[in-house]
Each structure stands twice: as structure tokens, then as C-alpha cells.
Amino acid sequence: MSWNWRISLASFSRGWRTLAFRLTAGYALAGLFLVFAATASLYFVLRSELEKSTDLFLADKLHVIRTMLRERPDDWDALHEEIELESAARKYEQFYVRLLNSQNRLLLMTPGMAEQLDLSKFKSSFHQSDHAAPMQGKSGQMFRVTSTTAEVGSPPTATDTIQIAIDVSQKEKLLARYRFWFWTFLTATSILFPLIGYQIARHGIRPVEEMATTARNITSTNLRERIQTEGYPFELASLAATFNEMLDRLEESFERISRFSADIAHDLRTPVNNIRGETEVALARARSTDEYREVLGSCLEEAVRLSDLIGDLLFLARAESPLNQLRRERVDVGQLLNGVREYYEASATDSGIVLATAFGDKAVIGEMDRMLIQRAVGNLVSNAVAHTPAGGSVVLGAEAEAAAIRIEVVDTGAGIPTEDLPRVFDRFYRVDSSRSKVSGGTGLGLAIVQSIMALHGGKAEITSQLGQGTRVTLRMPFPGAA
Numbered sequence: 001m002s003w004n005w006r007i008s009l010a011s012f013s014r015g016w017r018t019l020a021f022r023l024t025a026g027y028a029l030a031g032l033f034l035v036f037a038a039t040a041s042l043y044f045v046l047r048s049e050l051e052k053s054t055d056l057f058l059a060d061k062l063h064v065i066r067t068m069l070r071e072r073p074d075d076w077d078a079l080h081e082e083i084e085l086e087s088a089a090r091k092y093e094q095f096y097v098r099l100l101n102s103q104n105r106l107l108l109m110t111p112g113m114a115e116q117l118d119l120s121k122f123k124s125s126f127h128q129s130d131h132a133a134p135m136q137g138k139s140g141q142m143f144r145v146t147s148t149t150a151e152v153g154s155p156p157t158a159t160d161t162i163q164i165a166i167d168v169s170q171k172e173k174l175l176a177r178y179r180f181w182f183w184t185f186l187t188a189t190s191i192l193f194p195l196i197g198y199q200i201a202r203h204g205i206r207p208v209e210e211m212a213t214t215a216r217n218i219t220s221t222n223l224r225e226r227i228q229t230e231g232y233p234f235e236l237a238s239l240a241a242t243f244n245e246m247l248d249r250l251e252e253s254f255e256r257i258s259r260f261s262a263d264i265a266h267d268l269r270t271p272v273n274n275i276r277g278e279t280e281v282a283l284a285r286a287r288s289t290d291e292y293r294e295v296l297g298s299c300l301e302e303a304v305r306l307s308d309l310i311g312d313l314l315f316l317a318r319a320e321s322p323l324n325q326l327r328r329e330r331v332d333v334g335q336l337l338n339g340v341r342e343y344y345e346a347s348a349t350d351s352g353i354v355l356a357t358a359f360g361d362k363a364v365i366g367e368m369d370r371m372l373i374q375r376a377v378g379n380l381v382s383n384a385v386a387h388t389p390a391g392g393s394v395v396l397g398a399e400a401e402a403a404a405i406r407i408e409v410v411d412t413g414a415g416i417p418t419e420d421l422p423r424v425f426d427r428f429y430r431v432d433s434s435r436s437k438v439s440g441g442t443g444l445g446l447a448i449v450q451s452i453m454a455l456h457g458g459k460a461e462i463t464s465q466l467g468q469g470t471r472v473t474l475r476m477p478f479p480g481a482a
């Protein structure tokens, strides 16, 4: 197969599968079928009506002649007038009559009948009936003929045969003209229908093509493009709106990711720059052992910060992996909270803060990953201690609800401004860091709490009043907890 052939075959098979092609083919076939059915049925109605009118004429003539034979069988003048003169006087739609007696002897005949018709066919071809049938004349034109008997006199004395033929070539011509226009019209519509159908289909699916073009132009650096939905039909407008909403979400995720990357870079750069700066200064000239020790100590501090930060980032990345497995075990939440309290007790006391736990009588038992929940509660307590002034208090509580376990960390500290509340769970988000007693937080603590809750199928919520305190609630589903 040559290359060109292959290309045209490929484009044909593509064209066959396009929506425009299918719609066009559908319109064209349905339209053609309807036009064909309508005009063809009109043709058959017309033909049958024409035949009927001819047959009525013949029946009428037969009736007149029969009546004359019955009522006035001897009035030859009248019969002559009816059979030989009247029919000969017509220009179009000429009719011919022949009257035979019972011995088949010719009594009367319209002049020219023998020249136009093969009279022998008459007798042999037709039954004696009023019903007309077609017959071809000698010179090719069409006739409708009938042959029947008629009683002569009243009471009847003999039986004659009446044969009538009427020239229907004018009507045949009319039908032929109809057939000509019928095929011409059908040919024209078979060309026009696909053309018109294709235009309609193209117009209808243009919005889809525009959507495809927009989608093609969208890249990670160009997420601002949107589909203009004005003038679109309702179905496509709602599809385009859904597509635009998806782009909104994608754009937001991309922005979040790029902000996240910028924050990571910034937070990694600071400790690395510190280490570099201090090392460079220390190496600028000879130092005493104590000075070296001080520089190394400070470098170690920065290295610890770096490794903590990297550890947090790794934790968040792993927490998002769908392969992540929790190591769930039965945990006495009261005991767990007491453990966390003991861990932070010393630093709280140093800051002049009362750190306490408050539970009901009944032990709260749940199934959870002990290490992760410890880490989440630890992050909350460290935040609370960091943002509560001396004299304040931090209380840890747990309660079993109908189908969930609730852990709360409540402090009487600085609180968080309302406008910052929705964002404190975002990675690297810090409310004005100058307010913090302990500077240098990375802003990952609450993000880690939220992802630990997500792993447990739960949620972390925060409420706060500036200057009054903050309450963070962790809620995990646990059927039959209470």
C-alpha cells in the first residue's frame, strides 16, 4: 500500500469517527428517507386517483349505453350519436366504444378504434366485468379498457357486449413528469441534506472544538485560561463551567505547591546560610579551641533544625501516600495524654504555665496509631505552651462521643486573629512570628496534626479568641467509643 493511500485511509477512518460526520450522516439519511417516503406515497396516491377518475368515467359511459340498450333498444340514432359521434368529437382523452351482438357480430364502433387497438386482445384478455384494465395501443400509447355485457330490451330479448377503451396517455405523461421531478428532487436533496447537515453539525459542535483548543493551550505555567461560555447551549455551558471549575481547583493546587516549594527553599536556606556564614568567619583566621567549640555548637544547632525540618517534610510526604499504613492499637487516651503532659511539664513550669489534664471517670479507649497521636498532641501542646504567657494554663482533655473520640488542647494564651484561623493548618503558615515566645517554628506543626487526623479518618478543628485563648479539637471516628 503506498504512503498516500495510507494517509487518506487514516483520515477517512478518522473522519468516520468524528461527531460531525455521524450527525451529518444521521440527518442526511433521516431527511432523505422522509422526503423519499413522502414523495413516493404522494405519487402512488396521485396514480390511484387518476385511475379511479378514468374508471369512473368508463363506468359512467357503460351505464349510459346499458340504459339505452335496455330502455330504447331500437333507437339506433341515439346509440349512433353516443358511440360513434360523441367520442370522435374529443381531442384529448379520446375514448372508443364497440358494440357486439350475442353472436359477436359488430353492431356499432367508434371510428378509428380498429386502427388504435388490437381488437382481438379485447375478447381474449378480459373477463366480462365493469373493472377496467390497462392495455397498450398499436402506436404505443396506453389505454384503459373494459368489456362487459348488457341486456337488450325490457324484458331482455338478447345480450350484447360493450367494449370501451379510453386513451390515458396524457395521464401517463403527467405521471412520467412527476417521476422525473421526483428523481431530480431526490438527487438534489441527497446532495443538499449532507451539506446542510454538516453545517448544522459543525455549528453545534464548535463549542466542543473551542473547549478542546483551550484545553490544549493549558500548561502548568498557563493555568489562567478559561473557556468563555457565553452563547453556548445549556448542556455545553454546564460542561464548560465544570471544566472551568476543575481548572480553578488545579490552579489553586499548583499555586499551593509552588508556594510550598518556595517556603521549603526559604526554610532550608536560612540554616544552611547560618552554617556557612559561621564556618567562613571561623576559618578566616586561627581561633582558640573554645571559639571553635562555640562555632561547632552553633552549627550543630542549625543542623538539628535542618534535620527536624527535613524529617517533618518527609513525614508529610509519606502521610499523603496512599500506601501509608497505620499501626493501629488499643490505646488508653488518658494515659497517652498524661505521657504528653509529663514530657512538656518541665518546659511549661519554666514558663510559669500550668499544664493539666482533665478527664471524666470513664477511661477513653480507642484504636489508633499511638506514636502518631502522641506526635499530634505534642505539637498542639508545644504550640499552646509557646503562645501562652506566664500565669496561663494549658489543659488536655479527652472524651468518648457516640461514634468518635475527641481530644482537646485548650490554652489561655494569645489566641489567633480570626482572619488567620482558616490558614493555620496550611504548611509553613505562621501567624506573625514576632508574637511567638519561641521563635523559629517552621509552620509545619499543625499541618502534621491535620495529616495525622486525615490518616485516622478524622479532622482537626481550631477555635480561638484573640487575647483569650485557643482550643484545638481532634476528632477521630471510632464506632461504639462511648
Ligand SMILES: Nc1ncnc2c1ncn2[C@@H]1O[C@H](COP(=O)(O)OP(=O)(O)OP(=O)(O)O)[C@@H](O)[C@H]1O
Residues within 6 Å of the ligand: 379, 383, 384, 387, 411, 413, 414, 415, 416, 424, 425, 429, 430, 431, 432, 433, 436, 440, 441, 442, 443, 444, 445, 446, 447, 470
Ligand atoms: N495555641 C496557639 N495559640 C496561638 N497561636 C497559635 C497556637 N497554635 C498555633 N498558633 C499559630 O499558628 C501558627 C502555625 O502553627 P504550627 O504549629 O503549624 O507552626 P509553628 O508552631 O509556627 O511551627 P512548628 O510547629 O512547625 O515548629 C503558629 O505560627 C502560631 O502563630
Ligand SMILES: [Mg+2]
Residues within 6 Å of the ligand: 379, 382, 383, 441, 444, 445, 446
Ligand atoms: Mg507548632
